[in-house]
């Protein structure tokens with residue numbers, strides 16, 4: 448399978464200048480194409496026959512009109528602006544399908560910047576690496592912070608975050624062998640902890656994280672106090688960007704370790720398919736996963752379960768994992784966030800809130816719960832017992848019946 452690999456570069460000053468130049472060209476091409484598409488869309492309001500230019504149309508116009516007028520385009524690799532045009536077009540496709548927002552213009556001097564490079568022809572290969580360095584077209588040999596597997600690199604993206612430069616490449620990996628008798632696991636994601644698993648393991652949020660978050664707030668204030676456009680503000684912005692990167696690295700490291708552990712040691716990983724926006728609205732969920740979003744956690748699990756040949760199961764977001772007793776009596780009652788312990792009024796089991804939820808996620812199966820949005824649903828019990836998969840129609844009937852008879856345990 449193809450995996451993406453991102454690592455830090457150690458460019459010298461001359462190379463940094465080249466990088467910045469390439470970023471500039473990409474940004475210029477992106478903004479130019481964005482304005483062309485915006486113009487076309489305005490024209491289309493009166494004349495529907497006008498077509499939105501494709502990435503190829505845009506490239507033809509770029510070569511004919513823009514490049515000759517801006518000779519600095521010729522100093523950089525031609526793949527960079529071309530890829531920028533493809534990106535604008537894809538962004539607009541997504542916007543027109545209402546998947547994402549309208550693409551914005553890229554500003555110079557933002558904390559992030561990037562450009563794309565491509566392998567040249569066979570006779571004149573653009574990208575190659577010797578393990579410790581990577582050769583880039585027009586730029587030359589750039590040193591790497593860590594050794595890279597020596598493979599054929601077809602293309603790469605070079606990006607800047609704060610004052611550091613990174614390279615992302617795709618390369619082929621062999622699938623690692625894993626043992627056949629791995630258990631399945633349910634994971635409850637962070638209110639107090641990073642994650643709690645159904646077998647009782649607790650993954651704590653990284654300690655440095657909270658401390659850094661406080662520092663981040665302080666720096667944020669210091670930026671907003673400084674005069675716009677001043678040197679001091681620019682300095683403070685750089686400092687803030689550096690700390691942001693540091694915090695995000697601590698967070699990423701913790702999540703990477705967790706997702707690798709889960710995918711590598713289990714045949715099936717079950718997580719709740721939480722709505723990210725609803726998740727973030729709740730400020731009490733200020734853990735590492737909440738901060739970077741469920742999306743990243745899910746994304747990592749998706750490719751890692753594929754890599755380790757295990758299965759990722761996403762659980763219905765209406766499944767009330769924290770409200771049911773996991774001790775097979777299926778008693779259910781409301782659990783406000785501040786209640787940290789689940790006390791079952793039926794069988795008397797007392798358990799940590801997150802562990803109880805993780806256990807319920809672990810025993811989840813398709814059809815275990817039919818979402819009911821009425822208040823009755825909250826006070827009803829759910830027939831969710833047993834490891835085996837019972838007839839789901841029976842489960843539905845049980846839920847409905849209990850709603851009808853208004854059985855309450857609260």
Ligand SMILES: [Zn+2]
Nearest residue numbers: 772776791794
């Ligand atoms: Zn119980």
